[in-house]
Amino acid sequence: MDGAKVTPGRTAGLYVGAAVLRLAIFTLLPGLPDLLTGRVEISTPVTSFKRLQEGLFLYNHNVSPYDGGVYHQAPLFLPLFSLLPSFASLPIFTYLLYIAVDLLSASALWKIADSGEAGSSALFTSSRREKRWSGFVIAAVFLFNPFTVATCIGRSTSVFTTCAILHAIAKAVAGAPLGAMVALSFASYLSMYPLLLLPPLVLLCYDRQRPERATKSSLQFAGICASIVAGVVAILFQMSYFITGSWEFLPSTYGVQLTLSDLAPNVGLWWYFFIEMFDSFRSFFLAVFWLHLSSYVGGLTVRIRRQPLVVMTLLLGIFAIFKPYPSISDTSLFLALVPLYRHVFPLMRYTFVSAAVIMYASFLGPAFYYLWIYAGSGNANFFYAITLVWGLGKSLLVCDLMFAVLRDEWEVERPEMAGKEIRQI
């Protein structure tokens, strides 16, 4: 195992290196955090740090932040950030919090990688599982991914969701269903869309139960898990109610995601579609888009039943493309999980194309946005076109990864077909 080679010194080195890199950017380039906070690729209406500060300001001055159109984030952020020393006077504490959250995410990712779940789950063992990267490499890929770093520097609150999702997976892999469900509840509470990860996560927990206290009936197990999530989310809602004093946070946080009332540009496909949509069809297409987003959950969970972690990875990739307010933070989460499938990389067919398209879009996106908003020499179609390319590139990557995983499964059934040409019927 590669993991054995990793000494505590190397671990500490990785974490310290990542932390120092972020701290150095925060302190040496003081203009950069605010610049990145303003970028539409990083900050969406539901994750923006500037909006969080506004919500915090209103909250601390006894104005309900939800009685307005600016703050759309979870109420529990308000007491959390109020406890920190004021950002205006001592920003270092906020920086340290964000760095700590990134490191926590990396440690969860490390645990997931070291468990080997990606290569051999309870019901399936890949023939190629020996070829894999260690937790060190995977954590390093996550921590030094420019998308992750930019999200951290931009102080988008989606890092908290990322951290909660990764911890939910890590707990599930470690055979702690309760912890996994609690972590997923937090993620759902913060961003709502992680709730769709519940079916594969339940399956993952079910597969990885500790034998000594395993529940035999899968239905019973699913029922327990679902009720835990419902219970925790209900408790979180109740706490939010006590903090804000009313239920108006519900339409303002989750309602905005459901109805897309704020049409700020982002890297997703929804904003321009709903700017240009005819008013009479708006609600119909909102329903269609949400149905589309949730349609993948059932199909993937059933078809790739034997590898729930794959389902979650693919779903995270799909969410990063099709959710209402995606940012590069969601892409960074997907790209953090993709290296777990090092063993199926040789089976992927379009790695070069999808990598090239993603790179192309990530360089041209900011340029086209600049042309539209600042230079005035381009129009909205420029940025829209690049978000289309970005979405297509990522969907190609997701499809390709799924193809590779399925082929890997098939080759276990028919070992003689390895390396042969195949077709699908």
Add this chain to the structure above:
Amino acid sequence: MRQFLSFLWLSLLSISVFSSSAAADSDYHEQLNLRPLPFSGLLASFNFRSNTTVSEFEKGNFRFFPRSLGQILQHAGTRELHLRFSLGRWDAETWGASPWDGAREGGTGVELWAWLEADTDKEADHKWLTLTNALSGLFCASLNFIDGTRTTRPVMSFQPEGDHSTVTNMHLLYGVLPHEVVCTENLTPFLKLLPCKGKAGIATLLDGHKLFDASWQSMAIDIRPICPPGGECVLQIEQTIDMVLDIDRSKRPRGNPIPRPPPGHELPCDASKPYHSHDTCFPVDHAANQEWSLSQIFGKPMKGTCPLTDPAVPPVCLQVPDSRSVFVSGGVREKKNPNHISRCFDIPPSTELEMVLPAPDDVTAQSTVPTDIVTPKSPLLYAERSFTGHGQERGGVQTILRNPSPDTAVDFIYMESLPWFMRIYLHTMEARVAGHSANKSSLIQQVYYRPAVDRARATQLEVRMRVPPASTVFLTYDFEKSILRYTEYPPDANRGFDVAAAVITVLNKGQIQGEGESTTKSGGGGGDGGTTKGGRFAAYTLRTTTLLCSLPTPDFSMPYNVIIFTSTAIALAFGGLFNILVRRFVAADEGPEGGLAMVVGRLKGRLLGLLKGVKGR
């Protein structure tokens, strides 16, 4: 005397037989104040005022009160109403304090605020809707577009001017339409409200071509109940038109309708320059000391007086120093006021008034400091507001507030009502004194903020501030521009969106003693221009200019294309994924043949079968 005269007038005209007391209660007067301003400006303030007792009003006896407006007020439960139609900018740096201490001024566009009698907020909203829609029809203005997103309920900035001691459940609503272009179609209904309908008296001077050609104009209607101590409450309607005319511009169309440069010998030159000679000229932009006449400025002379007006109030007053000579048409009596800077004219009915102000005698003294006009009073506060930042994503608003007074601080309330698509970040709001960054906390004393709700409510920001003596304060905050649905943009989307003027209400410190003199000064020497008795809430009101905020725009020609492209991208992902998901893998040479080969094979089989059938026959 006044009662008697009114009685006499009305009997003579035999309109109706009134009891003398009723005639006195529903008195009417009108007055025009002319005040030359520096740089060849001329401020003309028209004021028309009439009263009717509240009891008569409630019975439907409107007398001089316009019936159309009175019925609207009764129907909408309006206790007090203020309506403004304005155009242009009052240039306080040059012209000094605005007339009426800014109390009759509005921001560019249309402004309306009213106190409605209602038990609940919802009822008030309903009555407000009735009121705006009715006024919209009456004044031919788009007041019906004052909906929830343009209505606010100010808490600090406005106080009722009238007496409302008997009413407790009043709701103040404030609506503003900065985009509205005020024009002739608003003037005509305005004049129709007057008892003389613009056919006689000072209103004959009001002509759309001149009024809307002015550098600045503001039409105001104020309706308020007034209860004099010991007397019966009256409902007062005051109609005011203030305009600043450019004398040069007004005179031009007479003989030379097409603007072209004047010939060399007519150029006014600044003779004080050292290089001034017969062939070099430093042109003086604004010839302050030029001659003008009433008919040049307004296009026609004034036609008599309105027979209904109170003869005790002189209809025309002119504010120039006593030293300057003024020629008026025969029969008009000039009355100099004791303050030596104003004079009024008593005009016999059915006499045309023409007034000529010749250029002063000392033509050689063409200095920049005017001696032949009354030096304008400096305002209590200067304010200008502008956008900062660039791009269509975010920006900032900066208001520069300057207190010219060397020894007194100015307390005021700064109010903004911003459209919802400007998402302001209140945590970025800061006030700083130019020059040094100290005592930041003492500048902003109180903030009332009601954030906007998308597509439902406007942002309301009221800041109580204090500007120290002889200093300049910068009030800044950031905002973000949101992108709208394509149907929410106006047809000229790239022009931008108008942002209403900020209303600055300077608070009155010594409410009782300072009030009386300030109103008379601003109202002009002649009339008894006092608007309210007792302590006035605002010592001075001023408004900034409106701003033009450009939002990012989508491509309006593309709805179908965008729907198709996005749907295609989604279909590609969905199809690609489920295609892999639902199909089985087989080796390339296994399983049933698929694709083209299978189709060709089947076709071949069919053809062979057919051929066999043909042969067999």
